Structure formats: C-alpha cells, structure tokens
Amino acid sequence: MRVFKMEKGNLVPFLRSLEEFGEVWGPVKKGNSFVYAHEDPEKFDLSAIRTLIPAKKFFLPKVATILKFKNGAWTDNRECKKRVIFGLHPCDLHALNIYHEFYTRIYEDPYYTSNREATLIIGLSCLPDDNCFCNLTDTSTIEEGFDLFFTELDDKFLVWVGSPRGDEVLAKRKDMVEDITQNDIKEYIEWRKKREKMFKVDLSFTGLPEIVSASYDSDIWDKMGAACLSCGTCTMVCPSCTCFDVEDEYDIRNDELNRKRKWYSCFFREYSMVAGGHNFREARAERLRLWYTHKLVGFMSEYGEPACVGCGRCVVSCPVGINVLSVVRALTGEKNDAFWAKTEVKQL
Amino acid sequence: MKERVDILKCEVHEEENPYVPERARIIRKYDLTNDVRFFQVRLCNHEKVMEWTTKYKPGQFMMLSIPNVGEAPFSITSTPTRPGIFEFCIRKVGRLTGKLFELRENDFVWLRGPFGNGFPVEKMRGKDLLFVAGGLGAAPLRSVLLYALDYRERFGKIYYLYGAKNPDEMLFKDEFFGMKERQDFDCYLTVDSDPTGEWPYDIGVVTTLFKYVKDIDVENTVAVVCGPPVMYKFVVQEFMKLGIHEENIYMTLERKMKCGMGKCGQCVVGHKYTCIDGPVFTLWDVKTIRNLI
Numbered sequence: 001m002r003v004f005k006m007e008k009g010n011l012v013p014f015l016r017s018l019e020e021f022g023e024v025w026g027p028v029k030k031g032n033s034f035v036y037a038h039e040d041p042e043k044f045d046l047s048a049i050r051t052l053i054p055a056k057k058f059f060l061p062k063v064a065t066i067l068k069f070k071n072g073a074w075t076d077n078r079e080c081k082k083r084v085i086f087g088l089h090p091c092d093l094h095a096l097n098i099y100h101e102f103y104t105r106i107y108e109d110p111y112y113t114s115n116r117e118a119t120l121i122i123g124l125s126c127l128p129d130d131n132c133f134c135n136l137t138d139t140s141t142i143e144e145g146f147d148l149f150f151t152e153l154d155d156k157f158l159v160w161v162g163s164p165r166g167d168e169v170l171a172k173r174k175d176m177v178e179d180i181t182q183n184d185i186k187e188y189i190e191w192r193k194k195r196e197k198m199f200k201v202d203l204s205f206t207g208l209p210e211i212v213s214a215s216y217d218s219d220i221w222d223k224m225g226a227a228c229l230s231c232g233t234c235t236m237v238c239p240s241c242t243c244f245d246v247e248d249e250y251d252i253r254n255d256e257l258n259r260k261r262k263w264y265s266c267f268f269r270e271y272s273m274v275a276g277g278h279n280f281r282e283a284r285a286e287r288l289r290l291w292y293t294h295k296l297v298g299f300m301s302e303y304g305e306p307a308c309v310g311c312g313r314c315v316v317s318c319p320v321g322i323n324v325l326s327v328v329r330a331l332t333g334e335k336n337d338a339f340w341a342k343t344e345v346k347q348l
Numbered sequence: 349m350k351e352r353v354d355i356l357k358c359e360v361h362e363e364e365n366p367y368v369p370e371r372a373r374i375i376r377k378y379d380l381t382n383d384v385r386f387f388q389v390r391l392c393n394h395e396k397v398m399e400w401t402t403k404y405k406p407g408q409f410m411m412l413s414i415p416n417v418g419e420a421p422f423s424i425t426s427t428p429t430r431p432g433i434f435e436f437c438i439r440k441v442g443r444l445t446g447k448l449f450e451l452r453e454n455d456f457v458w459l460r461g462p463f464g465n466g467f468p469v470e471k472m473r474g475k476d477l478l479f480v481a482g483g484l485g486a487a488p489l490r491s492v493l494l495y496a497l498d499y500r501e502r503f504g505k506i507y508y509l510y511g512a513k514n515p516d517e518m519l520f521k522d523e524f525f526g527m528k529e530r531q532d533f534d535c536y537l538t539v540d541s542d543p544t545g546e547w548p549y550d551i552g553v554v555t556t557l558f559k560y561v562k563d564i565d566v567e568n569t570v571a572v573v574c575g576p577p578v579m580y581k582f583v584v585q586e587f588m589k590l591g592i593h594e595e596n597i598y599m600t601l602e603r604k605m606k607c608g609m610g611k612c613g614q615c616v617v618g619h620k621y622t623c624i625d626g627p628v629f630t631l632w633d634v635k636t637i638r639n640l641i
C-alpha cells in the first residue's frame with residue numbers, strides 16, 4: 001500500500017478542498033456523544049471514538065423512498081448524494097466491508113451501490129476507550145475498504161492510499177503530502193504498540209461460534225428475555241445490522257405514492273410473524289437468541305468471520321446492559337455485572 | 349455552488365433495479381375454494397412476457413404488489429413449460445390478499461421476481477418422484493407436478509398424493525380429477541371428511557394414501573412435501589418408513605418476506621435467508637437449523 005505523510009496543519013485545508021467532490025462530513029461532538037455532520041472541517045473532533053449512529057446511515061438511510069408510483073407506473077427514486085466521509089475507524093470500515101459484501105452478494109442492491117459509488121471514504125486512526133474491543137474481534141486494523149486512511153502520530157498524519165480514487169485525490173494535492181522516511185515507520189510501530197496496550201476488555205472470543213451454538217438451551221436467554229425492553233436500540237446502533245422494512249405511503253400534497261424502506265429491528269414484535277398469526281419466536285428470549293446466533297455464528301459460516309466488529313456501541317447503548325460482552329461473559333461462565341445475569345427466571 | 353468534480357459517481361440505471369415491479373394484467377380469476385382464488389396474470393410489457401415466463405423454476409415465488417397496499421411473496425403455481433402467463437392461488441388472510449380479492453379481470457397487479465431457489469428439477473431427472481400436498485400446499489406443488497408431466501420422459505415413476513380438509517377445500521379439483529384418468533402416473537386424492545357424501549375417492553388424512561405407493565426405487569427417489577407445517581412431521585415419517593434419504597426429501601417453508609433478495613432480513617432463520625436459501629429446503633436442512641419448522 002502506498003503511504004505518505006501530512007503535517008497536522010494541512011488536514012483542515014486538505015479536507016476543505018475535498019468539497020469539490022461532494023459534501024464533507026466528519027465527527028463532531030453533540031451532547032455526550034459524537035455524530036457525523038456536514039460542517040467546516042475545523043469543527044471535526046479527531047478524538048471522537050464511536051459515533052452514536054454508525055456510518056451505515058449514509059448507505060442505507062434510516063428512511064428512504066426507493067420507488068415512486070405516479071400515473072400508473074413505478075419509477076426508481078435513487079437519490080444519491082456525493083459525499084466525502086471523514087473519520088471512520090477500523091471497526092467502522094470492517095463493518096462497512098461486511099455491509100458491502102452483504103448488499104452486493106447474489107443480488108446487488110442498487111441503492112446501496114449508488115450511495116457507495118458516490119461516497120469517498122476517509123478513515124482515521126483511534127485510541128480505544130474502556131468499551132472498545134476490536135482487538136478481540138480481529139478488527140483493530142484495516143487493509144481495505146477505504147479510499148484514504150489517516151493515522152495520527154504525535155506531529156503528523158500517515159496517509160494510506162487504499163484505492164485508485166484515493167490516489168487521484170492525493171495526486172492533485174501533492175503539495176500537502178510528503179514521502180515517508182524510515183523514522184516515520186519507526187514512529188508508527190511505536191504508536192501501534194502503545195495502542196495495543198490500551199485495550200482494557202479482558203475476554204476471550206475464541207471458540208465463540210461453537211459456544212453460542214452449544215448454548216441453545218441455556219437459561220441465560222430467558223434471563224435476558226425477561227430484562228429486554230424490545231426497544232430496538234441495539235440493532236439501530238450496531239454497524240453490521242442490515243435489516244429493513246418496506247411500506248407504501250401516500251403523499252397527498254403531491255398526489256403520489258412512495259414506497260419507503262426503513263431500518264427495522266428483529267427485536268420488534270411483528271418480526272417473524274407469518275400469515276395465520278403464528279409467531280415463530282414469540283418470546284423476547286427467542287429474538288435475543290436469534291440476534292446473537294446470527295451475529296456470532298451465522299456470519300461465521302457465511303463469511304468466515306463474526307459480524308461483531310467490537311465497536312462497543314451496544315455496550316454503551318442498551319438500557320439494560322444486554323450486549324455482546326455481557327452475553328459472551330454469561331455464556332462462557334465469566335464474571336458478569338449485568339443485573340439480568342443475576343436474576344432468577346421462573347420456567348413456564 | 350461550484351459544479352462538482354466527477355470522481356464520485358451518481359448514476360441510475362433503472363433497468364437494473366430488482367426492486368422495481370413490472371405491471372401485469374389479471375386475465376382470468378376464479379374461486380378455488382371459499383377463501384382461495386386462482387389468478388392468471390400476464391405482463392403488460394410484451395417484450396418481457398416470454399423471458400419472464402420461461403426462465404423461472406417450479407417452486408420459485410414472485411413478489412406481488414398493489415400500490416398503497418403492499419407487497420408479499422406468492423408461489424408461482426403455473427409451470428415454465430407453459431409460458432406466457434403466471435398463475436397464483438391466493439388465500440385471503442389480510443390486507444394485501446383482501447385487496448387482491450376486490451380486483452377484477454383486466455385490473456393490474458405488479459410483479460417482480462422470480463425469487464427463491466425452487467425445486468431441484470435437474471437433480472430430479474431420471475428419478476422416481478413422490479409428491480405430497482396438503483391444503484394450499486398444492487399451489488407450489490402444482491408447478492413442479494405439471495413440469496414433470498410436461499417432461500414425462502425425463503422421470504421414473506411419479507406419484508401425486510393430495511389431501512384436503514373436505515371436498516370444498518380441494519384446489520384444482522377438475523384438473524386433478526382429470527389426472528386420475530391418466531395412465532402414465534399415479535394421482536391419489538383424499539379428504540379428511542366428506543360432509544357432501546359425494547366424494548368419489550379416499551377419505552382420511554393424506555398419510556393414508558401412502559398405502560398406494562409401490563415399487564419405487566427408494567435409493568433413486570426424490571420426495572417433496574408442501575402444506576401446512578403441522579403436516580410435515582407425519583408425512584416425513586412416512587418418507588422415512590419407505591427409506592427415502594434425508595437429502596432427497598424436500599419441503600417448502602414460509603416466512604414473512606419484504607425483499608426476496610436476502611437483504612431485508614425478515615425471513616432469517618438461524619443463518620439461513622428463507623428467500624434465497626429457500627423456500628425449498630431438504631429435510632437435512634430442516635433438522636440442522638433450529639426453528640425452521
């Protein structure tokens with residue numbers, strides 16, 4: 001991979017110059033968390049760790065009109081916007097790679113593809129906080145899936161070129177970057193060592209698919225089921241969750257019909273209902289088991305890796321402490337602070 | 349604002365969008381039972397008629413929609429060996445199917461597809477075939493049955509066993525009664541009970557028809573069962589008694605579906621997407637994936 005270096009002072013002018021390709025979005029602080037915003041790059045917060053909502057929203061918006069029906073015919077309503085997204089971390093990029101594989105396998109989803117082709121992706125290195133565990137899911141570094149990737153060292157950025165598009169962008173801005181030296185590589189290696197030591201989550205993910213499969217009849221699913229609120233937050237914030245619902249909505253003002261697709265959560269009750277009123281996974285416990293099986297086992301057999309990228313979003317978001325870490329701890333019999341793990345569940 | 353430099357692409361190729369449905373006309377409809385209706389539809393775009401109606405496989409389904417009501421999967425009950433039209437048998441159960449029952453001949457519906465894996469018709473070549481249907485299961489089964497009969501010489505013995513609750517609940521009665529006259533395969537029909545007193549064939553659940561199945565080469569038999577899931581267990585037991593292998597026993601399954609293309613996730617069971625990995629599964633799949641039935 002080609003790599004250059006950039007002085008820190010050049011970052012903002014560099015990002016500003018990218019407005020010529022499309023809107024430049026990056027992480028900014030909002031309340032206690034971070035969101036992606038289309039702001040002047042000076043406002044971007046380089047210390048941002050996880051954004052509240054992951055970057056999947058740029059490729060599969062929370063709500064989007066996919067088709068319009070007017071005068072007796074359906075038409076494609078692809079509204080792709082040219083964007084430059086700055087600040088995706090290795091876990092975010094791994095999740096996007098899962099998205100890419102998923103949305104292009106067998107049938108290519110044209111909305112996803114259009115959005116992806118219209119987006120320049122610029123990654124940014126990060127230092128983990130207490131809830132990051134990408135080191136355990138093998139997603140702490142990234143080799144592909146970005147156009148450019150910035151690693152922040154003490155006084156400079158290393159800029160990795162990940163695609164011909166990224167190359168083209170840099171080629172026109174040669175004055176902002178320089179070639180790297182042996183010393184830069186040394187600094188980078190030191191930085192990586194420092195970063196690896198910062199991960200705090202102590203847990204083993206080895207053999208997890210087998211453990212989850214074998215725990216099918218475990219009572220921990222019932223305990224979680226009793227605690228879960230079916231709020232769907234976990235699926236909304238998880239960068240590798242892909243499900244959606246489709247609905248027609250009539251727009252009176254324009255006298256047209258919109259076929260919309262919206263993010264959907266397998267934690268909502270209607271999920272898995274079939275005609276006849278038979279709900280195959282009535283209990284919340286069942287839905288939790290489905291989610292964790294799908295996330296930790298299902299993807300394994302399909303793609304050879306679990307769909308969890310260790311971003312920690314479910315860890316900070318679930319109001320009742322159900323998340324990959326607490327579930328894995330419960331399944332592997334490790335110490336678990338989540339309140340639901342200590343409850344007793346009456347068997348019906 | 350300045351014109352943006354063209355390194356990022358924003359192109360729309362409409363013809364490549366599998367979410368866009370094609371308009372089709374209802375050319376015939378009639379009631380099969382008091383809540384199941386037969387629909388024959390033809391695409392309005394004549395250029396697509398032959399391509400669409402010759403390329404699907406029996407066992408596949410189409411996503412059928414009515415604007416402002418919704419979209420849902422329905423098995424194609426016609427066969428690609430008789431192209432030009434699509435046929436569906438639809439039970440009225442809710443919003444979309446309710447609206448569908450209000451439509452008249454010449455009204456429009458919208459279609460996209462075909463989706464799903466379909467029956468393994470290539471693998472069936474040269475084999476004996478044992479088809480078992482219950483209730484509305486005759487809809488997907490009719491497609492593969494007609495296909496096998498239209499390519500009769502490609503297959504060994506063919507048995508078709510069909511059971512309905514009562515004579516009024518049997519789909520395609522005239523068509524199946526006609527088949528009983530054929531000498532080149534065996535068609536057996538049964539009803540659980542006969543309030544009419546005029547039912548000319550067997551009475552009893554569908555598994556009672558297995559007594560007629562004789563001289564099949566179990567090592568070389570493909571068995572298919574379609575119907576309500578409650579029936580599967582009993583039919584599968586009969587298949588096992590005959591000695592048919594798990595990987596040669598096929599069944600179709602239903603889940604809620606919103607895309608048909610393995611994307612929306614609504615049809616997921618374990619790590620399978622019913623719409624692309626199914627709706628046809630082998631008994632082996634069903635045994636290894638929990639919750640499939």
Ligand SMILES: Cc1cc2nc3c(=O)[nH]c(=O)nc-3n(C[C@H](O)[C@H](O)[C@H](O)COP(=O)(O)OP(=O)(O)OC[C@H]3O[C@@H](n4cnc5c(N)ncnc54)[C@H](O)[C@@H]3O)c2cc1C
Nearest residue numbers: 274275276277420421422423438439441442443444445603
């Ligand atoms: C692969 C596949 C193939 C299919 N093939 C066929 C087919 O060939 N023919 C066919 O008729 N159907 C078929 N179905 C089922 C069909 O898709 C559903 O019947 C359809 O989606 C119902 O849509 P609806 O909008 O009318 O129902 P909805 O408005 O969505 O209402 C159905 C919901 O309401 C409840 N409900 C409605 N009616 C009843 C009732 N009578 N008793 C209890 N609860 C009820 C149920 O909870 C059900 O989920 C198939 C499904 C799949 C997955």
Ligand code: SF4
Nearest residue numbers: 238308309311312314
């Ligand atoms: S399961 Fe939790 S930690 Fe893993 S990718 Fe999803 S939100 Fe992030």
Ligand code: SF4
Nearest residue numbers: 228229231232234318
């Ligand atoms: S965020 Fe927590 S409470 Fe909400 S649906 Fe997910 S597991 Fe249940």
Ligand code: FES
Nearest residue numbers: 608611612613623
């Ligand atoms: S119907 Fe959408 S994934 Fe199967």
